[in-house]
Structures are given as C-alpha cells and as structure tokens.
Amino acid sequence: MDEAAAAAAAAAAERNSRKRKRKIAPRVLLAQVDESARLEARQRRLDALESDDVVAAGENDDEYEPDHASEDDYSDDAVVGAIVGKSKKKSKANSKPSKAASVSTTQKKQPSRQKQPVRRAIEAFNVPLDLVLAEEAKRAAVEGTTECTYEHARALPSRFPARRICSVCGFQAPYTCVRCGSRFCTVQCGVTHDETRCLKFTQ
Amino acid sequence: MAPSRDSLAASPAATPCDSASLSSSIVFLDNGAGDIKCARVPSDHFSAEDIREAVGAAVRIPNAACRPRVEVPGVPRRAGNVMYGSELRSCRDFSEMSFSRPHQRGYVCSWGLELDIWSHLLNNEQAVDAQGTHRNAIITTAPCFNPGHMIHAESELVFEYLGFQRYVQLTSQAMPAFAASTSSHACVVLDTGFSFSHAVPVIDGRVIWRAVRRLDLGGKALTNQLKEIISFRAYNMMRDTAVVNAIKERVCRVSPHYLAEIALENKKPRSRRYTPTPDYMLPDATTGYKDPLGFVIDPANVPTLDPTAQTLALTNEKIFIPELLFSPSDIGLGQAGVAELVCQAVEACSAHLPPDEAMRLRALLYGNVQVVGGNSLFPGFVKRLLADMRPLVPAEIKLQVLRAPDPQLAALEGSMFFTQQWMESGRPLFVSKAEYDEFGPNVCYSRFQSLA
Numbered sequence: 001m002d003e004a005a006a007a008a009a010a011a012a013a014e015r016n017s018r019k020r021k022r023k024i025a026p027r028v029l030l031a032q033v034d035e036s037a038r039l040e041a042r043q044r045r046l047d048a049l050e051s052d053d054v055v056a057a058g059e060n061d062d063e064y065e066p067d068h069a070s071e072d073d074y075s076d077d078a079v080v081g082a083i084v085g086k087s088k089k090k091s092k093a094n095s096k097p098s099k100a101a102s103v104s105t106t107q108k109k110q111p112s113r114q115k116q117p118v119r120r121a122i123e124a125f126n127v128p129l130d131l132v133l134a135e136e137a138k139r140a141a142v143e144g145t146t147e148c149t150y151e152h153a154r155a156l157p158s159r160f161p162a163r164r165i166c167s168v169c170g171f172q173a174p175y176t177c178v179r180c181g182s183r184f185c186t187v188q189c190g191v192t193h194d195e196t197r198c199l200k201f202t203q
Numbered sequence: 204m205a206p207s208r209d210s211l212a213a214s215p216a217a218t219p220c221d222s223a224s225l226s227s228s229i230v231f232l233d234n235g236a237g238d239i240k241c242a243r244v245p246s247d248h249f250s251a252e253d254i255r256e257a258v259g260a261a262v263r264i265p266n267a268a269c270r271p272r273v274e275v276p277g278v279p280r281r282a283g284n285v286m287y288g289s290e291l292r293s294c295r296d297f298s299e300m301s302f303s304r305p306h307q308r309g310y311v312c313s314w315g316l317e318l319d320i321w322s323h324l325l326n327n328e329q330a331v332d333a334q335g336t337h338r339n340a341i342i343t344t345a346p347c348f349n350p351g352h353m354i355h356a357e358s359e360l361v362f363e364y365l366g367f368q369r370y371v372q373l374t375s376q377a378m379p380a381f382a383a384s385t386s387s388h389a390c391v392v393l394d395t396g397f398s399f400s401h402a403v404p405v406i407d408g409r410v411i412w413r414a415v416r417r418l419d420l421g422g423k424a425l426t427n428q429l430k431e432i433i434s435f436r437a438y439n440m441m442r443d444t445a446v447v448n449a450i451k452e453r454v455c456r457v458s459p460h461y462l463a464e465i466a467l468e469n470k471k472p473r474s475r476r477y478t479p480t481p482d483y484m485l486p487d488a489t490t491g492y493k494d495p496l497g498f499v500i501d502p503a504n505v506p507t508l509d510p511t512a513q514t515l516a517l518t519n520e521k522i523f524i525p526e527l528l529f530s531p532s533d534i535g536l537g538q539a540g541v542a543e544l545v546c547q548a549v550e551a552c553s554a555h556l557p558p559d560e561a562m563r564l565r566a567l568l569y570g571n572v573q574v575v576g577g578n579s580l581f582p583g584f585v586k587r588l589l590a591d592m593r594p595l596v597p598a599e600i601k602l603q604v605l606r607a608p609d610p611q612l613a614a615l616e617g618s619m620f621f622t623q624q625w626m627e628s629g630r631p632l633f634v635s636k637a638e639y640d641e642f643g644p645n646v647c648y649s650r651f652q653s654l655a
Contacts, residue, residue, distance in 0.1 A: 042535040045534075045535065046424075046534070046535065046536055048427070049423075049424040049427045049428055049534075050308060050398075050423065050424060050427075051427070052302060052303065052304050122314045122315055122318055122356070122359065122360060122364060123313075123314055123315040125314045125352065125353075125355070125356035125359075126312060126313055126314055126315070127312070127352060128307075128312065129307045129308055129310055129312050132310075132312075132350045132352045132353070133350065135350070135352065136348075136350040136351065136352075139351070147412070147413035148348070148412035148413055148415075149348060150348045150350075150417075152413070153347065153348065153401075153415045153416055153417045154416075154417055154419070154538070155416050155417060155418045155419075155538040155539045155543075155544050155547060156416075156538070156539060156547055157537045157538060157539065158530075158532060158538070158539040158540065158543055159539070159543065162532035162533075163462070163530055163532060163533060165523075165533045167534075169519070170432075170465065170519045170520060170523040171465050171468070171469050171519065172462065172465065172466065172469065182535070196435075
C-alpha cells in the first residue's frame with residue numbers, strides 16, 4: 001500500500017513539475033539571465049557612477065598635457081638636473097655625424113625631454129587603485145592586521161530588505177524585470193527600462 | 204587653553220629642525236577628492252585665535268584640472284587649456300567643462316596631476332602664499348587606510364618636488380573629532396564626502412580602526428546619478444557636470460519620509476504628477492546671468508520669467524538623489540545607508556566588551572555623532588539621520604546628532620587643533636627632510652601610524 005502510494009505521489013510530483021515547466025513561456029525562459037550576469041551589470045552601472053566626466057581622448061584635442069616650463073617652479077631637484085644633463089650629452093653626441101640631422105633631433109626631442117623628467121618620476125606612482133589595495137591586503141594578512149584594512153571597513157548589507165523603487169522614475173515599483181531583476185512601476189516605465197537600461201549600463 | 208609662546212618656545216620637544224632664521228609658517232592642506240581646503244598658520248605655536256583666523260581665510264578650490272569648452276581670457280595659456288583653482292572665478296561658461304581629477308574612489312592615483320594642482324595652489328593662491336616664503340612645513344590629510352604606496356608617493360612629492368622641510372599626513376575622517384565644536388572624549392564622525400561616506404569612532408583621541416565603516420557612495424556618484432536622470436527626462440546634460448552639481452547642491456533636499464512623500468505624489472494622475480513649475484534656470488551664455496551656473500527660481504517669480512529661457516523642472520529626483528545615501532539599495536548597491544553605517548561602527552566598537560561596559564560605550568558614542576562632509580549640507584539631512592537612527596538604537600540611550608558649523612572645513616579646523624594638542628604634548632609629529640633623507644619614506648609610514 002505504502003509503496004503504491006509513494007509511487008503515485010512521485011508520479012504526481014513528476015507530472016506537476018513537468019506541468020510547471022511547460023507553463024513557463026519560452027520567451028521568458030530565453031530572457032532569463034543567471035545571477036552572475038545580473039550582478040555584473042549592476043556592478044558596471046555602479047562603477048559608471050564613479051567615473052569622472054573627462055572629455056574622451058582625441059575628442060577635444062590632445063590628452064591632458066600641461067607644460068611645466070612656462071608656469072610652475074618646482075624646487076631644483078636632482079632628478080630633473082640629472083635627466084636634463086643626460087639629454088644635453090646625447091644631443092652633443094648626435095651632432096657629430098651630420099649637422100642637419102642633429103638640429104632636427106635636438107629641436108624635436110628637447111621640448112619633450114624638458115617635460116618628461118618632472119612628470120615621469122612622480123608618475124611612476126600612478127598605479128591602479130585595485131593593485132595598490134590588493135598589495136595592501138597582502139601586507140595586512142602578513143602582519144595580522146586584517147581588521148584594519150580597506151576591505152574590512154566596507155559597510156555590511158542593510159538589515160532591512162531592499163526597497164522596491166522604480167529604476168526609471170523613482171516611484172514605488174510592484175514589478176520586477178524578468179531579465180535583469182530590477183524594478184519598474186508601470187508598463188511605460190517597463191518599456192523604457194527594456195529599451196534603455198535592461199542589462200545595459202551608461203557610458 | 205593656549206600656553207604662552209615663551210613657555211612653548213623653551214620646550215626642547217617643539218621641533219628639532221626648527222631654527223629662527225626660517226620662516227615658520229605651517230600650511231594645512233585638506234586634500235579632499237572634490238575640493239582642496241587649504242589654510243596657513245603663521246608659526247608652530249599658534250593659538251585658537253590663529254586657528255579661527257586661518258579657517259576664516261581658508262582657500263577652497265576644486266581638486267581638479269578643469270578644461271572649459273572655450274578659452275577663458277586672463278588665464279595663462281597651458282597645453283590642454285586647463286585651469287586650476289581660483290582661475291575658475293573669471294570663467295563665465297561652465298557648460299561642458301571637463302574635470303580631470305587625481306583621485307580615484309577617494310585615493311590619489313594620478314600623482315602628476317596632483318603635483319600640478321598643488322604647486323599651482325601653493326604658488327598662486329593669496330591666502331596660502333607659500334611662494335615667497337620659505338616652504339617650511341605642510342600638513343596634509345588622506346582618507347582612512349591610506350595605502351603605504353600613496354604615503355610613499357606623497358612624501359616624495361612634498362619633499363622632492365615641492366621642497367618642504369617638514370611634513371605630516373593626518374587621517375581626514377578622524378580630524379573633525381578634534382575641532383572646537385567637539386568637546387567630548389568619545390564621538391563618532393560621520394564624514395559623507397565626495398567619494399564615500401565613513402563612520403569613524405574616535406575615543407580619547409584614538410581612532411578605533413577595526414570599527415571604521417565605509418559606504419562607497421558619495422557626492423560624486425549622486426551628481427552622476429542626477430546627471431543621468433536629467434539627461435534622460437529633460438535635457439542632455441551628460442557633460443555639464445558643474446551645472447548639474449550646482450543643481451544638486453541648490454535644489455535637492457532630504458525628505459523626512461521618502462516613501463510617504465512619493466506615495467502622495469503617486470496618487471495624482473500621471474499628467475499632474477510632473478508639475479510644470481520650473482525649479483531651476485539653466486545658465487545662458489548669451490544673456491549672461493550673474494551666476495554662470497544658473498540659479499534657483501523663486502516660485503513667486505515664475506510668471507515674470509522669460510518664456511524662451513531654458514528652465515528645468517525637477518520632480519521626485521529632488522528627494523530621490525539625497526535619498527540614496529540613506530538607502531543605497533535603491534540603485535542596487537548592497538551596502539547599508541548612513542544611519543545604519545553609524546550603528547555598525549558603534550556596534551563593532553563595543554562588540555568585544557562585557558554587556559554593561561558595552562552599553563556605557565554605546566551611550567557615549569551615540570550621544571555624540573558628529574556629521575561632516577559636503578553631503579550633510581542637504582537640507583533636512585541631520586533630522587532624517589536622527590529619525591532613521593532612532594529605531595536602531597536602544598531606547599534608553601540618548602541619541603544626539605550634531606553637524607559641524609561648516610561641515611566642509613571641519614577636517615581642516617580639526618587638523619589644526621590636533622596639531623596644536625600634539626605639539627603641546629611634546630611628542631614628535633613632523634617628519635623632517637633630514638629624517639626622510641636618512642631613512643626614506645618608511646619613516647613617514649611608521650610616524651603616521653603612530654598618530655591616530
């Protein structure tokens with residue numbers, strides 16, 4: 001009896017599950033995206049909020065390249081002296097083979113050489129923040145101070161569930177986008193969301 | 204409380220490398236990611252009076268190389284057409300101005316650019332005026348957990364490029380705890396700035412590092428979000444960062460009950476929901492308003508406005524933008540809002556203590572929450588913070604949230620008081636050029652670790 005009942009229940013469950021599977025529209029199944037892709041899209045959007053509004057290279061004119069010689073005086077440091085000295089020596093060495101060639105090289109290279117030393121030495125420190133923080137985390141792990149690091153200080157998630165706010169208009173939103181999981185409040189906002197935001201991110 | 208100058212000058216601990224022949228002014232530079240706040244005190248031995256004077260005369264310039272769309276007359280010609288600091292005052296057209304910022308998520312990552320900005324500041328700003336004087340001492344600030352790499356870079360910049368003799372770097376988020384308005388022994392500083400918001404518990408002048416909490420949301424993200432919303436709903440202002448930032452600062456406010464307020468708005472028919480009353484007059488280069496960033500429209504003046512002028516009507520984004528600080532989950536950021544951030548920091552402080560001591564510590568900290576940073580200037584911020592924190596804090600604890608008189612200068616002022624106290628106590632503060640030459644940047648790192 002029991003076995004028969006169990007078998008019947010299993011059959012019913014299988015039928016139910018098959019039934020449920022069939023109920024999902026293929027359109028929706030196709031549209032669904034796994035959690036990692038959703039997270040990634042959200043993260044990209046958040047990263048975009050941190051970006052500076054800098055005119056893209058080549059759009060206005062050349063890259064940001066201030067000239068130092070004209071304006072600000074830096075203290076006479078050894079680095080500048082050493083490298084400028086070197087460039088002079090090189091130009092002298094170049095001047096031996098032919099005069100024309102030397103003139104062209106010195107004229108072309110000197111302005112850039114004048115600029116380089118000041119920028120180069122300090123700009124060696126321009127390392128992406130991620131790398132610096134990773135290094136710092138490694139150091140903290142060695143020293144046993146992982147409680148006092150950038151990573152550890154990050155705020156924990158809220159104790160309360162996330163509010164349901166329309167990602168398009170900011171009003172309360174009863175509906176969830178099946179594809180990306182963000183909220184929208186009306187059909188109009190849903191259409192806007194699909195067109196411009198769903199799993200996309202701004203600039 | 205300031206001792207007489209003679210007694211201090213006689214104390215041997217004041218500064219080993221100081222000599223009477225050098226001009227002995229100290230430059231204080233609060234190196235915020237949004238704005239640099241900079242001031243100077245005349246000598247090592249300064250009084251509270253000097254501090255008040257210096258803070259009153261402090262320079263506040265954007266920490267950026269700004270590139271206007273069209274060249275501005277009177278600005279020295281530089282490659283890339285960039286301008287710095289006070290030169291912006293002569294600029295009449297902020298539309299499509301681009302800002303190259305040395306900071307990335309709150310930490311300096313572009314040192315060449317930072318060098319340009321600082322040297323322009325030190326050479327050209329009247330109130331700082333470190334050009335003629337001998338560059339004696341500089342005190343800078345950096346955010347919590349400033350990596351050793353950044354300290355290395357900054358020490359090199361200060362000693363080798365700018366030519367200062369003494370240097371120290373303080374933690375900007377801890378400094379407001381030392382400002383004049385903060386009198387208690389224990390407080391939590393909530394610094395909600397340009398790149399992020401920090402809750403930093405400070406007890407007896409020491410930061411509890413393991414309890415510091417950070418929300419990765421600040422004024423820059425809010426401006427960018429507003430820019431996106433306006434571009435989507437009204438005009439394309441994706442490149443008008445300066446104008447949108449001004450709109451954010453002048454029009455946005457914190458709603459006391461966000462959900463209730465938008466629910467009320469939501470009940471109106473859709474056509475009436477977006478009220479046609481204009482809030483903000485966008486800048487207009489041809490007619491030349493007084494303010495090149497535009498201005499807020501007084502509702503009484505609406506009928507008198509030129510109908511052809513470009514105005515901007517804001518609806519719920521007025522309250523939605525500051526709301527993100529209290530509920531970052533609204534844009535999918537999985538971190539607690541500022542109210543919970545403070546609570547997390549306090550709980551982390553008292554986590555390892557026996558229950559009665561923990562309760563006492565909590566009472567001390569919750570009784571003195573200091574709010575600083577530019578975002579706290581949104582109208583209604585403090586009230587809302589108090590309202591949001593109240594249900595999270597045990598009922599028997601008295602909760603007090605105070606905003607510094609000038610939230611943006613609190614760190615600068617605090618760093619002056621900190622310096623004064625520290626030097627009075629006779630402990631070593633500055634790293635001198637001689638020490639740097641002898642031991643390299645590591646000496647800076649270990650000294651700064653010992654400070655806060």
